[in-house]
Amino acid sequence: MRETACYDPRMADAAWMPTRASAVPARTDTPRHTALVRVTHWITTLCFFALLVSGIEIVISHPRFYWGETGNIFTPALFELPIPSSRSSVPTGYGYVLPDQNGWSRYLHFQAAWVVVLTGLLYAVSGVFTGHFRKTLLPATGDLSWRAVSSVIANHLRFKSGGEAEAWTYNVLQRLTYLLVIFVLFPLVIWTGLAMSPAVASAFPFAVTAFGGQQSARTVHFFVSVFLVLFFLVHVVMVYRAGFRSRMRAMIAGRPYKEHG
Amino acid sequence: MSNLSRRTLITTGLAAAAGASGLAVAAKLAQRYGLIPPDHGGVWGAGETLTYAFQRMLTRHSLAREFPRSQISKTPFANEVAPLGEEFKHLQAGAFAEWRLAVDGMVTRPASFSLAELKSYPSRSQITHLACEEGWSFIAEWTGVPLLHVLNLVGVLPQARYVVYFSFQRDWWDSIDMADALHPQTLVTYAMNGGELPVGHGGPLRLRVPRQLGYKNVKYITRLTVTDSLKRFGQGLGSASPEGGYAWYAGI
Numbered sequence: 001m002r003e004t005a006c007y008d009p010r011m012a013d014a015a016w017m018p019t020r021a022s023a024v025p026a027r028t029d030t031p032r033h034t035a036l037v038r039v040t041h042w043i044t045t046l047c048f049f050a051l052l053v054s055g056i057e058i059v060i061s062h063p064r065f066y067w068g069e070t071g072n073i074f075t076p077a078l079f080e081l082p083i084p085s086s087r088s089s090v091p092t093g094y095g096y097v098l099p100d101q102n103g104w105s106r107y108l109h110f111q112a113a114w115v116v117v118l119t120g121l122l123y124a125v126s127g128v129f130t131g132h133f134r135k136t137l138l139p140a141t142g143d144l145s146w147r148a149v150s151s152v153i154a155n156h157l158r159f160k161s162g163g164e165a166e167a168w169t170y171n172v173l174q175r176l177t178y179l180l181v182i183f184v185l186f187p188l189v190i191w192t193g194l195a196m197s198p199a200v201a202s203a204f205p206f207a208v209t210a211f212g213g214q215q216s217a218r219t220v221h222f223f224v225s226v227f228l229v230l231f232f233l234v235h236v237v238m239v240y241r242a243g244f245r246s247r248m249r250a251m252i253a254g255r256p257y258k259e260h261g
Numbered sequence: 262m263s264n265l266s267r268r269t270l271i272t273t274g275l276a277a278a279a280g281a282s283g284l285a286v287a288a289k290l291a292q293r294y295g296l297i298p299p300d301h302g303g304v305w306g307a308g309e310t311l312t313y314a315f316q317r318m319l320t321r322h323s324l325a326r327e328f329p330r331s332q333i334s335k336t337p338f339a340n341e342v343a344p345l346g347e348e349f350k351h352l353q354a355g356a357f358a359e360w361r362l363a364v365d366g367m368v369t370r371p372a373s374f375s376l377a378e379l380k381s382y383p384s385r386s387q388i389t390h391l392a393c394e395e396g397w398s399f400i401a402e403w404t405g406v407p408l409l410h411v412l413n414l415v416g417v418l419p420q421a422r423y424v425v426y427f428s429f430q431r432d433w434w435d436s437i438d439m440a441d442a443l444h445p446q447t448l449v450t451y452a453m454n455g456g457e458l459p460v461g462h463g464g465p466l467r468l469r470v471p472r473q474l475g476y477k478n479v480k481y482i483t484r485l486t487v488t489d490s491l492k493r494f495g496q497g498l499g500s501a502s503p504e505g506g507y508a509w510y511a512g513i
Contacts, residue, residue: 062396069328069390072397074336087395089340102394103506104305110513111308198392199316199472199512203323218396 031254032168037132038251040123047116048232050108055225057105060098061086065222069213078219113193120186136170137179143172159241167246167256181231185224192221295422295438299491299499300509313510320512321440325471328388333454334399337391339461342430342480349429349481357465362411362449366425366487369416376465380451382406382414387446393475394511401462402455403469405448412442412487421487425494426468429481435500436491436509437470437477446471449482474511476502 033041063081064073071077073090084094086101127133142148152173170178194200194207195217201208211217239247246256291297296314300306352359357376365371385407392398408424424442427434441447450469451458458464463480470477491499499509 058394058396062393064397069332070334070398070400072334072336072338072399074338075334087340089338103502103508106394107305107309107506107508110312110508111305114308114311194513196392197316197513198325198390198474199320199323201390202325202472203320205326208326214390214392214398 032250032256033254034130034132035254036123036126038254040119041251043119044116047112047119048228050112051116052229054105054109054112057101058109059222061100061102062090063092064090065219066215067212067219068215071215117190137175139172139175148172161242166242167250177231181228185228185231189221189224189228192217192224196221298510299497300503309508309510312513316510316512317438317440320472323472325389325446328390328400330388330402332400333388333402337399337401337462338397340393345429345481353460360465362466362482363484364411364415364487365484367418367421367489368487369418372415374411376451379406379449382410385445385448387448387471389446389471391471391475391478401453403448403450404452405450405469407445408447408449408468409443409445411449411485417487420489422489423491425486425488425491426479426482427484428479429483433479433501434495435477435479435502436494441470441472444472472512476507477511
C-alpha cells in the first residue's frame, strides 16, 4: 500500500518522522495506541483468560495426548500431564476424581473463541488498511541485521531499559514477537481448534490431514496454547519492567504520561 | 471530551441502528432456515447459536471422513454407563430378539421394528471416527440401516424439523435436526467391526451421527419421535445434555 492511500491529516506536520521510527518521535498528538488497538487488546485479554480457564478444565477430563488420528486410554500416549482427572476412567495415579466441569467449559470456550476471532478479524483488517502492521510492527530492514538484533538482546540480558524511545515505539524483538503471535500462533490455535471439530473435518478434511489427524491437531493446539501462555507471562513481566503505570496508561488512555504537548 | 463532535455522535448512532436492524434481520433469517439451536437462551446462547448456524450452513451435505480398513483402532474404548438393570439383562439373555424400535410423532405410518426387521433392510457399513468431547477417540467400522431408510418407511410429514431419540436408559435422550436425520451416514447401528454391536458400545442399537461428538451417539435406542418442535420434550432444550450443562449441538 502506498503512503498516499492512507493519508492522515494529523500526520501532515509530523512528516519529517521516519515511518519505521526507531528514533524518538517528539511529543505528538497521535496517541501511542489507537482506540481500536486498545479496545481489541482488552477484549482479547478477557477472552484469553476465558479460553485458558475453560481449556484447562477440558484438558483435565483427558490429560493424555496422542499423535495421529486416534488415541484413548488403551493406546500409548505421546505424553501425559501429571495431574488428576475429572474422569474415573483415566489412569492418573491419583486416588481421587475431580468434578466434571466440561459442560460450561465447552460453552465458554467456544463463546470466547467467537468473540476473540471476530475481534481479531476487526484488528487484522483495520491493521492492514490503516498501515498499523506496516508502521508499528514491521521491523525496518536495518533493524533486522544480526548486529542490531543482538544489541537489543544484549540490552535485555543486562536489564538495560530502552529508555524514553521505547515508550513510543517497539524495538525489533517486540516487533518480531508480536508478529509471531498475531500471524503464526493465533491462526494456528484457531486452525487446530477447528480441526478437532468432527463437522468441520467433514467439510474441510484437509484442515485435519494437514496435521496428520485429529489427535495431532489436539496436541498441536495444546502446545500453541502453552506458547501463548509463555508469551503472556513474558509480556506482563516486560510491561512491569518497562514501567507498569506508563505502559498501562498507554494501553488504556492512549498516552504513556498524563501531560502531553 | 472535545473530540465527541456532533458528526461522531450521528455516525455512531447510525452505525448502532444499522447494527441492531442487521441483527434483527439475521435472527429472522436464521429462524426461517432452522439455524437457531434449542439451547439458544441464557448466557451461552450467542456462541452456541453462532457455532450451530455457521456449522449447519457449511456442513449441510458434507460427508464425515471414511477411513481404510487398516485405520480401524485395535483398542476401541467406551465410557461406562450406569447399570442397565434386570429388564435389560432379560432382553440380553434372549439375544435381544424382543428389542423394539418404535417410530412415532409426525409420521404417516407409526411403526415398531424388531432387530431382525431392521437387519433385513438395506444396510450401510462405514469406517468412521468417534470422538468424545473429553478428547479421546477411536475408529471403527459401523454397520446399520440408514435412519433415512427407516424414516422413509414410516413417511415423514413435511413440517418435521427434528428427530428425537430415546434410550433404554430413561434419563438419556437427544435430538438431531433433519439435516443430520436425513444424512446418508446417520445409521441405526447394530454391528461394529463385523460383529454384533457390543453392549459397552451401545448394543443392540445405537444411533451413529458421525459428524457430531460421542455423546450425541445415544446407546440402546428404543424410540424415535419425529417432531416440528422440541418444546414439549423435557425442559424444551432439545436433549438431556443441556439439562446437564452440555451443548445440544455437538459438531465441535
